Amino acid sequence: MAKFLTNREENYAQWYNDLVIKADLAENSVVRGCMVIKPYGYAIWEKIQAELDRKFKATGHVNAYFPLFIPKSFFSKEAKHVEGFAKECAIVTHYRLKKDESGNGLIVDPAAKLEEELIVRPTSETIIWNSYKNWIQSYRDLPILINQWANVVRWEMRTRLFLRTAEFLWQEGHTAHATSQEAIEETERMLGVYSDFAEDFMALPVIKGYKSENERFAGAIDTYTIEALMQDGKALQAGTSHFLGQNFAKAFDVQFTDKTGKLDYVWATSWGLSTRMIGALIMAHSDNNGLVLPPRLAPIQVVIIPIYKNPEQLETISVAAKKIMSSLEFLGISVKYDDRDTNKPGWKFANYELKGVPVRLAIGPRDIENSTVEVARRDTLEKETVPMNGIEAHITGLLEDIQNNIYHKALEFRKANTFYVDKWDDFVNILDNQGGFIMAHWDGTAETEEKIKEETKATIRCIPFDSPDEDGKCIYSGKPSKRRVLFARSY
Amino acid sequence: MAKFLTNREENYAQWYNDLVIKADLAENSVVRGCMVIKPYGYAIWEKIQAELDRKFKATGHVNAYFPLFIPKSFFSKEAKHVEGFAKECAIVTHYRLKKDESGNGLIVDPAAKLEEELIVRPTSETIIWNSYKNWIQSYRDLPILINQWANVVRWEMRTRLFLRTAEFLWQEGHTAHATSQEAIEETERMLGVYSDFAEDFMALPVIKGYKSENERFAGAIDTYTIEALMQDGKALQAGTSHFLGQNFAKAFDVQFTDKTGKLDYVWATSWGLSTRMIGALIMAHSDNNGLVLPPRLAPIQVVIIPIYKNPEQLETISVAAKKIMSSLEFLGISVKYDDRDTNKPGWKFANYELKGVPVRLAIGPRDIENSTVEVARRDTLEKETVPMNGIEAHITGLLEDIQNNIYHKALEFRKANTFYVDKWDDFVNILDNQGGFIMAHWDGTAETEEKIKEETKATIRCIPFDSPDEDGKCIYSGKPSKRRVLFARSY
Numbered sequence: 007m008a009k010f011l012t013n014r015e016e017n018y019a020q021w022y023n024d025l026v027i028k029a030d031l032a033e034n035s036v037v038r039g040c041m042v043i044k045p046y047g048y049a050i051w052e053k054i055q056a057e058l059d060r061k062f063k064a065t066g067h068v069n070a071y072f073p074l075f076i077p078k079s080f081f082s083k084e085a086k087h088v089e090g091f092a093k094e095c096a097i098v099t100h101y102r103l104k105k106d107e108s109g110n111g112l113i114v115d116p117a118a119k120l121e122e123e124l125i126v127r128p129t130s131e132t133i134i135w136n137s138y139k140n141w142i143q144s145y146r147d148l149p150i151l152i153n154q155w156a157n158v159v160r161w162e163m164r165t166r167l168f169l170r171t172a173e174f175l176w177q178e179g180h181t182a183h184a185t186s187q188e189a190i191e192e193t194e195r196m197l198g199v200y201s202d203f204a205e206d207f208m209a210l211p212v213i214k215g216y217k218s219e220n221e222r223f224a225g226a227i228d229t230y231t232i233e234a235l236m237q238d239g240k241a242l243q244a245g246t247s248h249f250l251g252q253n254f255a256k257a258f259d260v261q262f263t264d265k266t267g268k269l270d271y272v273w274a275t276s277w278g279l280s281t282r283m284i285g286a287l288i289m290a291h292s293d294n295n296g297l298v299l300p301p302r303l304a305p306i307q308v309v310i311i312p313i314y315k316n317p318e319q320l321e322t323i324s325v326a327a328k329k330i331m332s333s334l335e336f337l338g339i340s341v342k343y344d345d346r347d348t349n350k351p352g353w354k355f356a357n358y359e360l361k362g363v364p365v366r367l368a369i370g371p372r373d374i375e376n377s378t379v380e381v382a383r384r385d386t387l388e389k390e391t392v393p394m395n396g397i398e399a400h401i402t403g404l405l406e407d408i409q410n411n412i413y414h415k416a417l418e419f420r421k422a423n424t425f426y427v428d429k430w431d432d433f434v435n436i437l438d439n440q441g442g443f444i445m446a447h448w449d450g451t452a453e454t455e456e457k458i459k460e461e462t463k464a465t466i467r468c469i470p471f472d473s474p475d476e477d478g479k480c481i482y483s484g485k486p487s488k489r490r491v492l493f494a495r496s497y
Numbered sequence: 498m499a500k501f502l503t504n505r506e507e508n509y510a511q512w513y514n515d516l517v518i519k520a521d522l523a524e525n526s527v528v529r530g531c532m533v534i535k536p537y538g539y540a541i542w543e544k545i546q547a548e549l550d551r552k553f554k555a556t557g558h559v560n561a562y563f564p565l566f567i568p569k570s571f572f573s574k575e576a577k578h579v580e581g582f583a584k585e586c587a588i589v590t591h592y593r594l595k596k597d598e599s600g601n602g603l604i605v606d607p608a609a610k611l612e613e614e615l616i617v618r619p620t621s622e623t624i625i626w627n628s629y630k631n632w633i634q635s636y637r638d639l640p641i642l643i644n645q646w647a648n649v650v651r652w653e654m655r656t657r658l659f660l661r662t663a664e665f666l667w668q669e670g671h672t673a674h675a676t677s678q679e680a681i682e683e684t685e686r687m688l689g690v691y692s693d694f695a696e697d698f699m700a701l702p703v704i705k706g707y708k709s710e711n712e713r714f715a716g717a718i719d720t721y722t723i724e725a726l727m728q729d730g731k732a733l734q735a736g737t738s739h740f741l742g743q744n745f746a747k748a749f750d751v752q753f754t755d756k757t758g759k760l761d762y763v764w765a766t767s768w769g770l771s772t773r774m775i776g777a778l779i780m781a782h783s784d785n786n787g788l789v790l791p792p793r794l795a796p797i798q799v800v801i802i803p804i805y806k807n808p809e810q811l812e813t814i815s816v817a818a819k820k821i822m823s824s825l826e827f828l829g830i831s832v833k834y835d836d837r838d839t840n841k842p843g844w845k846f847a848n849y850e851l852k853g854v855p856v857r858l859a860i861g862p863r864d865i866e867n868s869t870v871e872v873a874r875r876d877t878l879e880k881e882t883v884p885m886n887g888i889e890a891h892i893t894g895l896l897e898d899i900q901n902n903i904y905h906k907a908l909e910f911r912k913a914n915t916f917y918v919d920k921w922d923d924f925v926n927i928l929d930n931q932g933g934f935i936m937a938h939w940d941g942t943a944e945t946e947e948k949i950k951e952e953t954k955a956t957i958r959c960i961p962f963d964s965p966d967e968d969g970k971c972i973y974s975g976k977p978s979k980r981r982v983l984f985a986r987s988y
Contacts, residue, residue, distance in 0.1 A: 040564035048561045070539045073531035074664050100588040101652040161592040
C-alpha cells in the first residue's frame with residue numbers, strides 16, 4: 007500500500023512523518039512546536055501509561071501533582087540545573103488581557119505584570135524539592151516515592167512529531183531517601199522498570215548503561231539510560247533514571263535527622279519517560295505498509311472484516327463474526343468488527359495495516375460454508391485459513407507469537423547493526439554509510455567526546471552496564487582505555 | 498479527635514482548610530493560587546478519573562490531547578467566549594532566559610519576545626475547534642466524541658484549596674455533531690453521566706437543571722448543571738454540560754456537507770468536571786473527626802490495626818490479619834494492614850478517622866481467643882464485635898451499607914434544608930440565618946436576578962429539569978412566573 011506512505015528506504019524522515027499523520031497518531035498544531043495527539047495516538051499513550059503506572063505502584067510508588075509554574079529564581083538555585091533547563095522555556099510575565107482601546111483585539115494589560123516571572127515547568131525537580139523541604143524532618147518521613155503524570159514545555163527550535171516537541175507528556179518520578187545507597191538502588195530499580203517495560207511490552211530491545219558526564223541530566227551525579235536502535239541506524243534515548251545525590255537537597259535546604267540524631271541532607275533520584283517513546287515505537291518496528299504494533303500495546307488487537315456481496319451474506323457473516331468477537335473479548339482481547347458499508351474490504355485491509363492492528367480476520371461466504379476464517383498477521387503479512395472451531399486459542403497463541411517475533415526482529419536488527427570498531431576510518435565509514443551502534447574504546451575525557459561529536463555527529467549513548475573490562479586504545483586519541491562504550495548518531 | 502481540626506460548627510471555612518491539610522490531601526504551593534495535590538488527595542482524583550473515564554468510553558468517547566497554549570487572537574473569535582475567559586489568565590510573552598550581566602540571576606531575554614502572545618488554556622474550545630476545522634468535511638466525519646484530561650489555568654484572585662485554584666485538573670469533553678438535536682442529546686447524556694457519577698459513586702445527591710442566561714458558560718446556547726448542597730448551606734456546582742450550538746463552528750469556520758450535499762456549520766457540545774469535585778466531597782460528607790469517604794471512592798477501604806502488648810501477640814494477630822487482608826483483596830477490596838510500631842493504636846484510630854477510611858478492623862489477643870474482630874464504621878462511628886468466620890461477607894455488605902448511608906444522609910440533609918419560599922423577608926432570613934436551597938418564583942429577567950444577587954449574594958443555581966409548572970409571583974419583583982427556580986449562595 008505504498009500509496010499511503012513515502013518509501014522508508016527513499017526518505018526515512020518523510021516516511022516517519024507521513025506515517026504519524028496518515029495513521030492518525032498526531033499532527034502539528036497552530037502553536038509552533040506543539041502537537042495535537044489524536045485519539046489513536048493517545049490510545050497508545052494510555053496503554054503505555056497504564057502499564058507503567060502498574061509497575062510504579064508495584065514498586066511502592068504513589069502519584070501526586072505539583073504546579074505547572076515554577077518561579078524563575080528556583081532555576082538559579084542548582085548550579086548545573088540552570089545551565090540545562092532555564093534557557094529555552096515558556097515564560098509567563100503577565101496575568102491579564104484587556105481590550106485594545108484603539109481596535110477590536112486584546113492586548114496584554116501592562117498593569118498586570120508579575121513581580122517574578124513564572125516558567126512553565128521543563129522538569130519539576132526544583133518545585134518538588136521546594137515542597138519536600140516542608141515534608142521531611144526525620145528519617146521517619148523517608149523514603150518519599152512519588153511519581154507525577156504531567157505535561158512539560160521545552161522551547162525546542164526544531165521539532166518533530168513525538169520525537170521533539172515544545173510541549174510533551176511524560177511521567178517524572180522524584181524520590182527522597184535517607185542514604186546514598188538507597189537512592190542509588192532506586193535509580194537502578196527504575197531503570198530496570200523502564201527496560202522491562204521497553205522489552206516486554208513495547209518489544210523494543212534496549213541497552214542499559216551510564217551516561218558520560220557530558221550527557222548527564224543537568225544536576226545529576228549519575229544518569230542511567232536505556233538506548234534503542236532505530237531502523238535508520240540512529241539511536242534513541244528511551245528513558246533515563248538519575249541519581250541526584252544531595253544536589254537538590256542542598257539547593258533547597260532539605261535536611262533530615264537520621265536515626266542517630268545527626269542532621270544530613272536528603273538523597274534524591276528522578277526518572278522520566280515521555281510521549282517520545284511513541285516515536286521510538288514507530289521507528290523501531292514499522293514498515294512501508296504502515297505501523298507495526300506489538301500486541302500488548304495495540305489499542306485494537308484484532309480486526310474482523312466481512313467480505314460479502316449482498317445483505318443476506320452480511321447477516322450470516324455478522325452472526326459468526328460477533329460470536330468470535332465476544333469470545334475473544336471474554337479473553338481480554340480488544341476486537342473491532344468493521345462492517346461499515348462505506349468502504350471496500352481492500353481499502354479496509356490497507357487501512358488496518360497502516361494502523362498496525364496485529365491480527366486481521368476476514369470472513370466471506372466460503373468461510374461460512376467451510377467453517378473457516380482467513381487470519382492475517384501484520385508483522386509478517388502472512389495469511390492462513392484456519393478452522394473457526396478453536397479460533398480463540400489460535401489467536402491467543404498468535405498474539406504471543408507476534409509479540410515475540412517483533413521483539414526478536416528488532417533484536418536481530420540491532421545485532422546485525424552493532425559494530426566493534428578499533429580504527430577511526432572504520433568508525434567514520436560506518437556512521438556515514440550504514441549507521442548503527444558502534445562499540446569502541448574511549449579515553450574517558452570530555453574533550454575527546456566533544457571532538458568526536460564535532461567531527462562525526464556521533465555521541466556516547468552510554469557506557470553499557472555489561473560492557474566487559476578490556477584493554478584497548480581510544481578510537482580517537484589512541485590513549486589507553488579499559489572498556490568499550492556505545493557510540494551512535496541519535497535522535 | 499477534635500485536636501486535629503477546628504470545630505465545623507465554629508468556623509466552617511477553617512474546618513475545611515484544616516481538614517484538607519491535616520488529612521494530607523493538598524497544600525498551597527509557593528506559586529500563588531496553585532496547589533500541590535498530595536498522594537492521598539491524588540489517589541482520590543485517580544479513583545474519580547478511572548470511573549469517569551470508564552463511563553465516557555462506555556458512551557462512545559475517546560481521549561485525545563491538545564496544546565496547553567492558545568494564541569491570544571483565538572479568544573477574540575467567539576464574541577461571548579472572550580468576555581468569560583480572556584481576562585484573568587496566564588500569558589506567555591517570551592521563550593528564553595539569559596544571565597543577568599550585572600549579577601548572578603536570570604532575566605527574560607528581550608530578544609526572545611513572541612510575535613503573538615500565548616495564553617495558558619483556561620478551557621480548550623478555541624484550540625480544539627481550530628483543529629476540528631481540518632478534521633471535518635462531510636457528515637461521514639461526524640460525530641466526533643473526544644474527551645481530554647488536562648490541567649487548565651484561570652488567574653483567580655481569591656483561591657481556596659480544591660474549590661478555586663489558579664491551576665486545576667479536569668476533563669473537558671468536546672463533541673461535534675451533524676444536527677442540533679444530536680448535540681442536545683449529547684449535552685443531556687453527559688449531564689446524566691455526571692449526575693449518575695455524583696450520586697452512585699460519590700454519594701452526592703444533585704439537582705439537575707438549566708443555568709439562567711447570566712450563569713451560562715461563555716459561548717454556550719444552553720448550560721446544564723448539577724448542583725449539590727454543602728453542609729454549611731451553600732451550593733456547589735459539581736459539573737456542567739454545554740450545548741454550544743454553532744457558535745464555535747462559526748467562529749472557526751467549521752462547515753460540513755450533509756447527506757443532501759448542503760453545507761452547514763457543525764453543532765457542538767462541551768462538558769467538564771474538575772478537582773473541585775474533591776472539595777464537594779469533603780464539604781458534603783465530612784465531620785469534626787475528619788473525612789468521611791464513600792467506599793467506592795476511598796483509596797483505602799478497610800484498615801486493620803493490631804492491638805498487642807508483646808511481639809508474640811503481634812505475630813499471632815498478624816497471621817489472622819493477613820489472612821483477612823488477602824481474602825478481602827481477593828474480592829477487590831483495598832486493605833491496609835498497619836502494624837507500624839511507631840504509633841499507638843489510639844493514634845492510628847484517630848488518624849484513619851481523619852483520613853476517612855470507611856471500615857476499621859481492630860484485632861487484639863482476646864479477639865484471637867474468641868475468633869472475633871472489632872469492626873468500626875467511619876460514617877456512624879459505631880463499633881461491633883463480629884466472628885472472624887464469615888468476616889468477608891460481613892464487610893462486603895457493610896461497605897455497601899456505608900455507601901448508601903452516606904448518600905441518604907446527604908439526601909436527608911438536603912431535604913431538610915430545601916425551602917419553598919414565597920415572601921422576600923423569608924428569602925432573606927433563610928439565607929442569612931440558616932442557608933440551604935431555596936425554591937422560589939422568578940420573573941425570568943436578568944435584571945431581577947442581578948438585583949437579588951446584589952442584595953443577598955444568592956444566585957440562581959439552576960432551573961431544575963423536574964421543577965413543575967406552577968403559577969406564582971416573582972419573589973423579588975412580584976411579576977408573574979410559571980415555575981420555581983433554585984436559589985442559593987454558592988462556592
